[in-house]
Amino acid sequence: MSAKRHTRLLLTAAILLGAIYLFPLYWMYATALKSGSEIFAYPPTFIPRGLDFGIFAEVWATRDMGRFLWNSLVIATGSMALVALLGTGCAYVLARYRNVWIDITLFLVLMLQVLPASLMITPIFVGFSALGLLDFPRFAVMLAFTAKAMPFFVILVRATFMSIPAELEEAALVDGNSRIGAFALIALPLARNGILVSAILIFMQAFGEFVYSKSMIQDVTLQPASVGLNGFMGPNTVEWNKIMAYATIYVTPILAAFVLLQQRIVSGLTSGALK
């Protein structure tokens, strides 16, 4: 009996914390649908009164959101492809070989994960500027973000590779594979889920990337939606409903994708932990 009450108590606490955590998200949706005067009403209304869905089309058109989202998509896709391409091989090597150099590399990879983007942007900016990379600002952002996201990807995918018994590749070697053949035909297909899930997470991160884009992309036609949203918010902004509508359009597709893929993402991330 007391165990059951205990469970119920914990469940209530979890739901409460979840609600607090998710409240800003709700507030975004709610505010987007409120009228100008309702936003500033006191006490605030928790459920918007007059629902005005026309605001989304209006914001989409006036803020040129199609272009911003396209840029976000380009940067996210490019970053994801770069990370997956370079990171998979790296993760494989870190998973399969064991020596002092591997340990040092692993330590460095973990350390990179600690450095915040806002700290790194100045040296990266100076370096990229010297190399002339800032003439291709979206590519520059992809590169910088790839470096930032790589450790996260490598650590996740390394765990996936470690869960694949090395004997499978040895069997393939004896069966007639070369070392690279065993990697491509045995290890890679078996790690597919882990790689896919990690890549999706990288894509989602890159889609919301702000610091590098804001600093490196001057040309407004090349800026992603995150920078576009930032430009929407002036010092005297009162159009909160429009800003929130913009945010809604920006966030909802990622959110929907996450909810749909949620089960696969969780199982993909934990599969390394199981046998």
Add this chain to the structure above:
Amino acid sequence: MTNQPQIELLSVNKHYGGFHALKDINVTIPKGSFVALVGPSGCGKSTLLRSLAGLESISGGEIRITGKAVNDTPPRHRDVAMVFQSYALYPHMSVRDNMSYSMRLRKAPRAEIDAAVADVAAILGLGDYLDRKPNALSGGQRQRVAMGRAIIRNPKVFLFDEPLSNLDAALRVHMRKEIRALHDRIGATSVYVTHDQIEAMTMADHVVVLKSGVVEQQGAPLSLYDTPATKFVAGFIGSPAMNFVGGIVADTGRAVTLDLPGAPSLPLARTMEPRRKVDVGLRPEHLSIETGDAPGIETTATSVESTGSVTYLYCGGSPEIVVVLSERERISQGEPVRLTIAPDKIHLFDPETGAALR
């Protein structure tokens, strides 16, 4: 079976950093023979097998397969097939694809692959399972698929790395016979690693006993049992294990006095150096109970286990002496017994080096 050696290991050495895993291994394996590498865990038997497969590189010496040095040959060019302890079946492929993987890699024609798969499946009784994935098979079936993947290659050499250790006891005995029958039918050379001396004794033509990276002794199974070269081999081969008792050769050199209560004396079949300290080895199945008045080891039965076919008798305290009796003896716990052994069945070992004294 010709006398041409299929595999030659010439002073093979292997170092892992500071650890000397294989020390001067010299083994010659004739074509078509079944060789067992046996020893306790960590003795280097798996390392030796993996070196043969090319999965480990050796630090010194030479490995030859049909006369050709293969030290620097990658596994795929050695023409060996290996069955792993964990089977190492490719989980993302069906049984058919698992077995035909090597053929598909060398781009064999479709018809040839289908024929080979059908052949091997018939030999192993896997015909109904070809389209299943490995995780939908039982342990025994997976074992067969692993065998099939090796057989289909038709290689010069089969390597087995403890292939039966994940099976239950009954299946293990069955597969033991089946693997040996397959070997006899196919006629390729087989090298079989196991920690189970019964498997080694029952399956192999030639047994190599390894301990800490050194070949302790090699030879025909029964010669290892009858004339073990060292105390280690004597204790390792045979089940239950040989009893060892400290002792000293009598003044006459024709008997040995044991370090047991009452200092019993056993006659020897040969003359030894008088007053030499020795370790005396007595196989449980060679000891018997003396009912007459001949001298023997006076002790008491501390525990009696009867399986129906044989009776295990545990006698004395330190060291305990195990006796296996095939007759049904009516002996109860705590009863005094006198044990005797035929003089030519007594093994003597040097207490320092462990070498057999003959």
